[in-house]
Amino acid sequence: MTTEPHGSAAEVILVVDDDPDIVRVVEVNLRLHGFDVMTAHSGAEALDVLENRRPDLAIVDLMMPGMDGLELTRRLRADPMVTALPIIVLTAKALTSDKVAGLAAGADDYVVKPFDTSELIARVRATLRRNQEAREVSPLTGLAGNTRILREIADRLKSGTDYAVCYIDIDRFKAVNDVYGFGRGDQFISSLARSLRRATVAAGLPPAFLGHVGGDDFVVVCHPLQLKPITTKAILDFEAAADELYDPIDAARGYLEMVDRRGKVFEVNLVTLSIGVALSTMRVFEHPGEVVAVASEMKTKAKKVHGSYVAIDQRTDRLVLPSQREPESDAAAEAGSGA
Template sequence: MTASAGPAGGETPGELPRAGGHRGSEGLILVVDDDADVTTLVAMNLRFEGFEVVVANEARSGLAAIERHRPDLVLLDVMMPRVDGFELCRQLRASPLTAALPIIMLTAKDLSADRIQGLTAGADDYIVKPFDLSELVARVRSTLRRNREMRDVSPLTGLPGNTRILDAIAERIAARRDHGWEYAVCYIDLDNFKTVNDVYGFYRGDQMLTAAAGALHTSTIGVAGPPPFLGHIGGDDFLVVCTPDQITPITDRAIRLFDQSSRVLYDPDDLARGYFEVLDRQGRLRRHGLLTLSIGVALSTQRRFTDHREVVAAASEMKAVAKRTEGSMVAVDRRRDPEPGRGRSARERAAIEPVAEPDSV
């Protein structure tokens, strides 16, 4: 079912948690090298590029700096007194607290055996002295980007997380501002998901999430036009960024595919009834519907969003509207920005009405 207009009230959450980034800078880099000339030159250039930098001259002080500052990446010299870079790298990889810490090794030896040893010890990259400083900065940025993207992926669904979701929205806002390219943001929520976890357990709940992710993925890759973006906000919430004319084909197909793929995950009695029977805390038998999709949509054709928080808030409002109706529902925000000095009309503030059932795909 599809609906349009605006909600009558309710919360308007507009912020998703963002991963990565250290103190709002490009990142904090720890340079561990016993050559003071190298550390001074590297630190100066990294700071010029917007990074924060901490310096250590040997392994012990390097470990202390990691514990104190929690850097985003370590530039680690191989040839150091007492404990060399290979051994320190192995120690960092062996600790749960630093096992995923990005490490780029620096060495004066341009030998394949040394590169292999460094990578085997767990380094993410390897650069030979003397190095071009612009290349070093590029490698630092590339390694940080890969690390953040890997951390910002749902281990269950394999979909991008909140950092990349917010980046995708920001890119669409900029493209709308600079080129006039319209976009839509669809906020998807699984109705009655908590009931599945309560009745069947978390493993079955994870299977339901995977089924929803699969339905959304198939729907987005199969649609005509520019490739949509699909992300997993967390829990039972997903988000799609697409063009306005892709909304209906994506949401209709996702609803149909999820209904098909989720059927095999219900117990036969629950599927036959079409609802769950659950005892509440007072011992009374309650009915809860099977899983459906509530989808809220924000449109750039209606509103001139300038920030990702505004878009997410509008889509989240419409998701709440969609959840008022039983079954799968798509609620599209048709409100327009009011003219300066003019509030919204009563019609614009009115509650929505369903206008159409999802089409078969």
């Protein structure tokens, strides 16, 4: 495995191939054309590399022992943190079926071995250009942004399958920024992204979608049966991670101290999560914007409850969740502390 330090403006390419000669040739040519390069010699090693650094594109050999390129591609597409990563697959076979298999697994393009390096460089540049134009990605979290979020919800609407849309944000996040500054605030946002990622990956199939609206706002799109495991795990994970981000004195006493304009000191509780949920099983939505509006409305209701809380739209009687208590008002289904 080879990794380069951050700080370079060059786009980073991950090369995954079990043949060290192929890796060396591709790496040298990419560097000659101004790219930064990370390398891995197996699918498992590639997943380890991605835990520490996110590339701009991956070149993946299909024919590898153990986890082959198809399985690696499927796993990358199922991981919210790298689901938008452009992938070019390398195949030693010119058969149409192998090309189709790579594209069906989620690859953006393919190159057949033996390949001309100038063709590979051209395809890398073209794929990067297409993806930069088509996918907006949060620079802080690496997650898909508003356009991709709405497209995901629209796809669910068209498919006719059941889905849940969760709108998530951090309670009292402004206080964190005011006390610690934006740098620490970004750490809380990144921590929430990681917690949500772990929760969505742990939920298994079908793959849940995770997007970053901006600031401390996130959206998860999943199957209704995945709703409780995802929200419960995310809340518990984030609250534990957030405790480590506070100054020790604030974490120990359980609140932040702030000063108002008149110089009076007052207490602000530590952060929690508010999650609003819209369900396709409750009503028929005509447009992605309607789904987001309902989820946002429920998030506002969740903020009225102390502690981390999940508020689900309950305005029809078509859905009964076994894990869901009777609603106190329009909202129900709690998870985490204080609910």
